[in-house]
Amino acid sequence: MQEDKFLSELKEYWLKNDIPNISFTNARFLRDLVKIKNAKNILEIGTANGFSTINFAFELKNLWNWTITTIEFSPNSHNDALNNFEKAWVLTLIKPFLWNALDIIPTLNEKYDFVFIDWMKKRSKDFLQLVWDKIEDWGVIIIDDVIKFKEKMLSLYEYIEEKKISYNVIPIDEDDWVMMIIR
Numbered sequence: 001m002q003e004d005k006f007l008s009e010l011k012e013y014w015l016k017n018d019i020p021n022i023s024f025t026n027a028r029f030l031r032d033l034v035k036i037k038n039a040k041n042i043l044e045i046g047t048a049n050g051f052s053t054i055n056f057a058f059e060l061k062n063l064w065n066w067t068i069t070t071i072e073f074s075p076n077s078h079n080d081a082l083n084n085f086e087k088a089w090v091l092t093l094i095k096p097f098l099w100n101a102l103d104i105i106p107t108l109n110e111k112y113d114f115v116f117i118d119w120m121k122k123r124s125k126d127f128l129q130l131v132w133d134k135i136e137d138w139g140v141i142i143i144d145d146v147i148k149f150k151e152k153m154l155s156l157y158e159y160i161e162e163k164k165i166s167y168n169v170i171p172i173d174e175d176d177w178v179m180m181i182i183r
């Protein structure tokens with residue numbers, strides 16, 4: 001399979017349908033982070049059509065013993081993602097949940113070394129609180145769109161200041177700035 005072509009077609013199709021996938025520059029950045037971190041157990045909140053998930057999977061696929069858990073609460077998006085995982089030949093290595101992340105995260109019994117938060121911006125603080133104990137020491141947490149939607153994420157900023165959690169805000173491209181926290 002030509003991975004770049006597959007990803008371009010996926011993104012192009014969904015751009016026409018107004019699906020807010022991460023940019024290619026952001027995907028490259030996240031893939032490099034996953035590689036540097038040697039991540040083996042990724043948690044993603046906000047699957048949409050699976051574009052970011054497939055990027056992670058393409059990065060990891062030549063390694064062994066990795067999984068990506070990804071959560072989406074829209075049945076249509078979840079089904080589209082399942083189709084795309086199948087087409088990309090990565091379905092068997094992904095645990096896709098059709099669930100509200102707020103409800104399912106407390107029931108997850110694993111520890112993750114890399115967490116990508118790309119969902120309901122207003123609830124970012126709640127999510128960080130929920131997921132904190134599920135992350136390994138030195139695990140990487142990436143929260144997307146922290147500048148574009150900063151107004152919706154003020155409680156997240158207040159929370160991390162209050163808890164004295166160290167973070168970086170990294171400009172990826174004109175559209176996407178991400179927050180990185182090391183647990």
Ligand SMILES: C[S@@+](CC[C@H](N)C(=O)[O-])C[C@H]1O[C@@H](n2cnc3c(N)ncnc32)[C@H](O)[C@@H]1O
Binds near residue numbers: 022053071073101
């Ligand atoms: C920005 S899109 C994700 C894009 C995807 N990460 C990518 O780059 O390809 C956010 C997704 O989160 C989903 N979502 C929002 N709130 C959610 C929740 N509480 N639980 C699960 N999924 C949620 C939305 O339905 C949407 O598909």
